[in-house]
Amino acid sequence: MSDQAFLTLDQLTLRYGNTTAVDKLNLTINKGELLALLGPSGCGKTTTMRAIAGLMDVAGGTIRLDDKDITRVAANKREIGLVFQSYALFPHLTVFDNVAFGLKLKGIKGDELRQKVESGLKSVGLAKFADRKPPELSGGQQQRVALARSMVMEPKVLLLDEPLSNLDARLRLDMRTELQRVQQETGVTMVFVTHDQAEALALADRIVVMRAGAIEQIGTPEEIYNHPASRFVADFVGFENVYAIRDGKLYSETAEVPLNAVLPKAAGLAFRPKIVTLGTGPLKGIVRGAAFAGNTREYVLETPFGSVKADVDATLPAYALGDEVAFDLPIDQAAILERE
Template structure:
């Protein structure tokens, strides 16, 4: 049995099944992402693990013990909320110390661990500030520190980066990954951003309408999507003779499927083509290597390796 085991976990809100028989085993130290569009049941799953939503069926076990029998306040999980949910009336240090205080950790020990954890997220100098006085990225780090300082068995991240701008988000992804590697906490991330899930996770769970469509390492899910939904959700895809072919796998060749270039868009590091062929309109992505590329209206041939 895995470190954290979800067994046929279900949640129904009236007739609507938010989560429908989800089974998932998460190993110790693993980073798993629940990925899917809004309403796919990923957040509900997270809230059931946290204890804020009661499942209608199924089981959750942590190290073989029934987690559902444990009150939310006693589960000892670290949670980073989408809104961060920092306590606005407490300083950064007080926010981070709160969980330790609840555990009855002695004052000196508390101060030491707070300082340690704030150092880990690079906020050592901000201990006395109030959340209001911090930027979005800094608030995010406080939320992370607050969750990590209690040395949780599992870290739950609920869309933690969705309120940050694109550049900051990328930086935080790298940092989050590094921190998770350093402390080695088993982590479950909920996100709708496939790039984020793929960048951070050991495995991703692609969810749709309350079910897991595929559970696999990111590369495998991308290369060998189990369903058309997974193929589409993880990136642009062409469906040729019932098979998913990634646009970057298609090359312009001297022979092969004949077609005409409809549109060509320059995107800096690559070109995005729409090519009309007998198999329909295909998307093709070619690296920009500096050479000349087929123009709009040109007749081309397309070739690709069988997936």
């Protein structure tokens, strides 16, 4: 990946009727980057992707690709590929003809068409499946056909809408590897939309966390995972114990957390369940939930300031429902939140 600005959204505003879905969004995507738009339903990530693809009108701002303004350029003239969540394959056509479809529309035929399609299928490991039809393929294979169909068009940017959401856990792992390999070998700039933080962390060079039509935080997977900037981001990437700091004290949504410690000057602190210490500490809770999760045991504690979630090594003695347990929230291991 280079540091060259390749795809730029400048003050991008998108509306559905009188409702603003994305408000004056600024984002620069580098050439060869694999970028994730991450967030819950309704945050504006898919709307942003559709605008980049040319599938919806822009209410304000500009979209520039490779130093050209494409804000009003028709979708089929943008040199942007799109892989839909549903794959959108033609069930009555063979794999070869599905991949060839866009090329034929461009007037490519004969040996050139065959070579491009065969090369595309080979790149995603489906060279032997050219004569099959989509219903005869697994979900992962269909996803790779959709990927090949877009890649043979040699797009400058490839957009992927929830690319792994229809696959089971094993196939998701396989497709992660496949996407990374294709992106690495071709150098194509990829932007993918997802609501799955694990998927974004595993695949992306950078993650854009979106909330209510705006960018909440941008960073590398490590930055987003270890240093969330706000309660919203912390909640979204697995910090299940999140507290506000007010007047030098720690507060849950309902009560003060009676932790006698010097707190940093910040908006709040966030604790992953795995850093909560059980069996010792100044706080007490009642075990209301317990689950074995392989290498860990997951507990939910009832406390005067709300539920606390803790994950501990499964080799340690187990607590039973109803047990009172001492615990600690180690501040030196907490993520410091810049804003509430």
